[in-house]
Amino acid sequence: MNKDYLIEKIEMDCPICNKVHSLEMRKRLTQGLVKGEVVDYEEVYYLCPLSNEEENKFVPAGLMDENLLRARDAYRSKKGLFTSKEIAKIRDFYGLAQSDFSAMLGWGDVTVTRYESKTIQDETYNNIMRMAYENSMFALESLDKHKDRFTSEKYKRIRKNITDKVEELGKLYLKKQEINSLYVNYQEESEYNGYKQLDFKKLASVIGYFSHFVNNLYKVKLMKLLWYADVLHFRRHGRSMTGLVYKHMPYGALPIAYDEIIYLPTVKVIEEIIYEDISYKIVPNKEINVSDFSLEELSILETVATAFKDYRSKEIVDYMHEEKAYLETEAYQIIPFNLAKELKELR
Numbered sequence: 001m002n003k004d005y006l007i008e009k010i011e012m013d014c015p016i017c018n019k020v021h022s023l024e025m026r027k028r029l030t031q032g033l034v035k036g037e038v039v040d041y042e043e044v045y046y047l048c049p050l051s052n053e054e055e056n057k058f059v060p061a062g063l064m065d066e067n068l069l070r071a072r073d074a075y076r077s078k079k080g081l082f083t084s085k086e087i088a089k090i091r092d093f094y095g096l097a098q099s100d101f102s103a104m105l106g107w108g109d110v111t112v113t114r115y116e117s118k119t120i121q122d123e124t125y126n127n128i129m130r131m132a133y134e135n136s137m138f139a140l141e142s143l144d145k146h147k148d149r150f151t152s153e154k155y156k157r158i159r160k161n162i163t164d165k166v167e168e169l170g171k172l173y174l175k176k177q178e179i180n181s182l183y184v185n186y187q188e189e190s191e192y193n194g195y196k197q198l199d200f201k202k203l204a205s206v207i208g209y210f211s212h213f214v215n216n217l218y219k220v221k222l223m224k225l226l227w228y229a230d231v232l233h234f235r236r237h238g239r240s241m242t243g244l245v246y247k248h249m250p251y252g253a254l255p256i257a258y259d260e261i262i263y264l265p266t267v268k269v270i271e272e273i274i275y276e277d278i279s280y281k282i283v284p285n286k287e288i289n290v291s292d293f294s295l296e297e298l299s300i301l302e303t304v305a306t307a308f309k310d311y312r313s314k315e316i317v318d319y320m321h322e323e324k325a326y327l328e329t330e331a332y333q334i335i336p337f338n339l340a341k342e343l344k345e346l347r
Ligand SMILES: [Zn+2]
Pocket: 014, 015, 016, 017, 018, 021, 048, 049, 050, 051
């Protein structure tokens, strides 16, 4: 890692040579003392490139506070405490202002504000925030206990946010249990799962990716896209991407638990009636996070999404029917990944 680097050049009044010129805003890894402990943190400072003096660096008052916050956050990370940003993330999770989060937990109005700006929380307070985050029922009970600290309108709004989370997490938990029970025979790495155990987080991200980049995405088509992403990844890297296990079905390769995986939280399923049949349209439910994927994975997802973007479900099914992996397996048989090596070239 580069320990001292340029962020940008800024034209400003230089306090070292007392004239306006271009100064370098730089960041460096440094050490500081927080609560008697030495911590490594990133400090932002200015450098006057014109001065030959030893003292050619300085930190303006505004940046001083930011540097201190970074030093304290480094201390918090080291001690397993939430950083200021993580505390803000927990509030966001339930849609709470700083004072709401304080009131909900029965704390002074500005306690959370202080935690996000300067004070380091002790472990007891940290654990309470952790409980509120990891256990939405605890958050709900805390809110109800401190109901009198909110206007009734605000109380109702926050309560709805929390009960939505309770419901969402409960459903997700049940879905995962269902999927796990269907994968009970595929917990070892083998040619059936592409030498990878089922990875829920990755699977949810991949489904989210396709829902963003492929229009008119229906269930049958999504299942083929998953298969192509997995086999392409297998062909290039010797492992599948998601760990799904696929069966030879009349409509091509279909992963085990195909009915359940579309209910992972990255997507929403809309039921549509088309010619008296119910179709399941998959639409995005969350922003996709590119950092959920490696560059190799992104390249594969892009290849698959581009190749099949405009295919209708039937066209992609027909296309898949010509794959060797399909032709050489019997109906209802698991399609081993080793057969996927001879995939048709995607264009
Ligand atoms: Zn200067």
